[in-house]
Amino acid sequence: MTLTKILAAVLGFCALSSCDSADNTTRPPATIITTADLSQAREFNEGIVRGRGDTPDILEPEPTTAVSDMESTYNYILSRLAAMDQAIHRLNVGQYTLDIKVTQLLEKVSRLDNRLGDTEDAIQQISSYCKDNRKEIGRLEGCQKGRKIGYKCVLAYRVYETYADASKKCQERGGRMAMPRDRKEQEALAEYVKSVFHGNWPVWLGINDERSEGLYLFEDTTRVTYFQWRKHFLSSQPDGGKRENCVAMSSDDGDWWDTYCERRMYYLCEFDV
16 A cells, blocks of 8 residues: 555545534545555554665655765865864963973072072182181180290190191191291290190191202291201101101100101191281
């Protein structure tokens, strides 16, 4: 049964059922729907639902134009390019943000570097003040605890040091190693050393011949003109040659000895009054 017949049967049935029951006038003839017609209509409907059976022309979908492979590829490329453009945009935004942060960081580093430079200058200044203070304290200590000899004060230190370290310690305290320049200073210095150290203890003086063998110089590089070498038939000084280039004083009699500069012993510092 075609769809036209089914629709005519349905319309006839509706017309028949909608007639007024009180009206006994002659009705137009209607198509009588049999049980077979309803059965065929039901089967036709189920066939459409299940996708089988005849499909009327008016229910068939309009034909569509198939998209070619080239057009599909073109659309795919366009979509990928759009995605890449978005990704590049995000990268540009991220790079711009990063540039701003890097610039801010460089500014902070520059300010920090300036502050660090100021801090280093302050530290150097403080260090210089500390050195000056240590020198002034050492000079005052030398004159208060030591002994005044002429225009300078002399202080003995009971600390074992090499010749070089003893010289460095005296300079850090604002003085220098003791340098007896004449007999008067030598006798006063020998008396002071003997009162400080009991027994025979060697004590460094600021005298050496490290520059040239036999040419003895004070710590200020001036030449020594007065000597108090120990004179004895068994151990006449100096006797070390090129091996012993630094001079020490004996605490019991004040005589001078040449000895190894690397030897560790007590030392004397002198300070200007």
